Amino acid sequence: MDVLHDLRVESGELDDLVAPLDDWSVPTPAEGWTIAHQVAHLAWTDRASLLAVRDPDAFTAGLAGYDERTVDRAAAEGAERPDLLAHWRTGRDELSAALAEVPAGEKLVWFGPRMSATSMATARLMETWAHGQDVADALGVVRAPSDRLRHVAHIGARTVAFAFLVNNLAPPTDPVRVELAAPGGGVWTWGPEDAENRVTGQALDFCLLVTQRRHRDDLDVTAVGPVAREWLPIAQAFAGPPGGGRARS
Structure with a gap:
């Protein structure tokens, strides 16, 4: 899937923005979310996607504890991780490899309707780009648009x-x-x-x-x-x- 290549590039560009930072507590345009919250959210969603690929039964069972506050709680908890950057890198690499192995035509469980591996990778790229925009705005960085x-x-x-x-x-x-x-x-x-x-x-x-x-x-x-x-x-x-x-x- 070409989208997997584009997802890796998109993630790498955001990585280049945050990796050199000494302070990840800079507020972003999302109310209450710092740069750390943004990256933590991406890491959490990557891990959720990975679980949906590897263990759909466990993912489905976990939906019982999901509510509208889950996302904010996960971002807040993840923002406190001292290994957040490494955690995000590992999770996104594992997800990319897992999605590449999903058979064509197979539908993956998710919070909404089931989706193909291509659709899940596309959704991950969309989120990575969008939350990356929040980070760029917080840092005053203007990103050049790409065909991604x-x-x-x-x-x-x-x-x-x-x-x-x-x-x-x-x-x-x-x-x-x-x-x-x-x-x-x-x-x-x-x-x-x-x-x-x-x-x-x-x-x-x-x-x-x-x-x-x-x-x-x-x-x-x-x-x-x-x-x-x-x-x-x-x-x-x-x-x-x-x-x-x-x-x-």
């Missing part, structure tokens, strides 16, 4: 119905066409070409929108059509309840 953003944009474009559902809204029946200017040139597209509802803009801005790392008003993303206009303010590429997003700058 296609994985993030893909999830964003494919989760229109999900965004409506988690906001207690009826999923739309009309499709949405997404057309994005890729960082390396060219255009990435999803959805039927003749769709009435359309979203266009820069791929980076769309990814920042669907991961809720920037306010829509601060981004070069345009919606045409009633479904597209209703979707963008609630768009989210991540699982779980609706996020709070970011304030307008």
Whole structure:
């Protein structure tokens, strides 16, 4: 899977940001989360993914103790680990190797619907990029966009119905066409070409929108059509309840 290579590169770029730091207690844009919390969350989710691959029964049994506070508790506990960087590195390497061995067509258990190994790797890249953005923002670093953003944009474009559902809204029946200017040139597209509802803009801005790392008003993303206009303010590429997003700058 090409996405596994891209996931390793994405993780490595974030590693390069945090490894030299003496102080991981720097606050990030996520309320209450420091840089250590961000990395701890990635490490925790990698380990959860690894368990889903290696021992689906144990993963499913663990869902009984999962609630909306689990993520924050895990991040807080992980942030205190003296070996957090090594813990994250080991977990993400083990997960990458495990996903590479999953047979084609096999569906893996998860917090939501079962997913393929490719989908799980894509989700891990999306989260790594999004939480890496929080770290970059905390450090005042501007990251150059890459074509790895296609994985993030893909999830964003494919989760229109999900965004409506988690906001207690009826999923739309009309499709949405997404057309994005890729960082390396060219255009990435999803959805039927003749769709009435359309979203266009820069791929980076769309990814920042669907991961809720920037306010829509601060981004070069345009919606045409009633479904597209209703979707963008609630768009989210991540699982779980609706996020709070970011304030307008």
